[in-house]
Amino acid sequence: MNTIVDFQQFNNATLEQVRTRFEEEFGVMTYFMNPAPRPCFNKICMSELHQSQTSLEKMQGEVIANGKVSQANYLVLASDIPGIFNLGGDLSVFGDLIRAKARDHLLAYAKLCVNNVWTFYNMQAPVTTISLVQGQAMGGGFEAALAAHIMVAEKSALMGLPEVLFNLFPGMGALSFLSRKIGMPAAEKMVRSGKIYTGEELYQLGVVDVLAEDGQGQYALNNWIKKNHRSLNSFQAINRAKQRVNPLTIEELYDITEIWVDAALRLDERNLKVMERLVRAQNSKVNSDVAHIQEKQSA
Template sequence: MNAVVEFQQYSNVGFEQIRTCFDEEYGVMWSFMRPEPRPCFTQTALQDLLLQHTHLESMKGRVVSQGNFEQTNYLILASDVQGIFNLGGDLTAFQEAIRAQARNELLSYAKLCIDNVWTFHNMQAPITTISLVQGQAMGGGFEAALSAHVMIAEKSAQMGLPEVLFNLFPGMGALSFLSRKIGMQAAEAMVRSGKIYTAVELHEMGVVDVLAEDGQGEKALHDWIRKNHRSLNSFQAIQRAKQRVNPLTVEELYEITEIWVDAALRLNERDLKIMERLVRAQDRKVAQQEQDVAAQAIAQAF
């Protein structure tokens, strides 16, 4: 690949919880998620992603890179957090809204999620969207990965929809995206099971499109782009045709997320306690990842 440049020309203040860069050789725009305090979909991360992606869409993929107009051909959703793609919805915010029975607040968050997956899935520009899953993608993180035209995952990646554990269901696109890939019966079985799948299992099921060796996700992505770039116009036309044959509408996604909000507001204290335990587990995982990164840095220093 040629020059890769940091790219942040969407607002005067810049992004807070994503990092962007642009690779000129094939026109690859990267969105690296880096949410805080945990790697889930915070309001800020969602707003950053939506700003970047809607701006690209409005410009038909044209960007200014190093003083020149360039065309974005590929938009990549990836993570800056080692070992974690995204752990899904902001469970702490969910608990607060549910306990307060703040329907409008919960619905506003849910619609922001839908706006993100819909824009990424239905990009109104000649751009192919790709999710690169390295590490864990849970709940809404898995849904975001599913919304891409192409999903690439490393073998050790784990993905699942654990919402059933706290008596809910994934309401930000899981059934819609999965049913169009593997059929409704298999999609419902995944949603109802709460099972965590390996990338290898999901590749065998037809959910993951490209399976990469561990640590080779970016190489597999670059290889896929090089292999398919000459037929990019054909690939994008087929994606549009698939949408015509088996259409997905934003209205469908909005209506399902309304069902999700109403179901969430019916959760009881026992369900919310389970949600709290998941948050604590997420915090422990993040702390362990930070320790592992620090240990690696120390080892490399010597």
């Protein structure tokens, strides 16, 4: 049974770009991203995600559903946009801030990104975080998916870190998360290459934890939860132990973000033009996808 949970109970905010769903049987809370005008991490989407995550954390996973208190055991990050998980940072905003040399604003944006991935990774509540990648997860979208305790991805999902195309690097957690999963040499190779990987390729590399057939991501996620729910306490304890053996701190993430901001401010006009081309490509894809959906709905 699915129940829509209204987070106004916790923070009096009206969510515009995040939809929530709570399933009582296993205690699965899902946040569906729906950022506009492009499916990337704008400030509204990130702020709503962070508010929702911190509220759930503060309540130790307790939610009000059907007039009673229920426990959220899992927090899933997914997308409402067909074919796209998230395309990453708002490159249009990046370009404007870089041209204006607005370091403080660029750093504030970057830290909001970091606060989101850190809360998802370091959830201080008995809640297992899961990313469900169906479609494209690029740059910061891939970093957000990597922050989860478990990553579920469909075989043809596309993930990558294309920042090297405009002479930058992914500065909101990619190296930190990847190095703890597959080792620093493999993580650095992935970051330096700018290569786009399929979900199946990343499963073989050990980045994706649960591989799903195309169109079956939600089914694979539900199946994993059903199989592992009885040992949830053990799983969560082992995950905390892993984090202690190879600890990650928010200070590490903040320090890397400072490096990212300084590097971003050194980009020249040629690099920024590449950013602009990527923004146009994102807009073109969104517009063509919307037209395709409208065509299907009117048929």
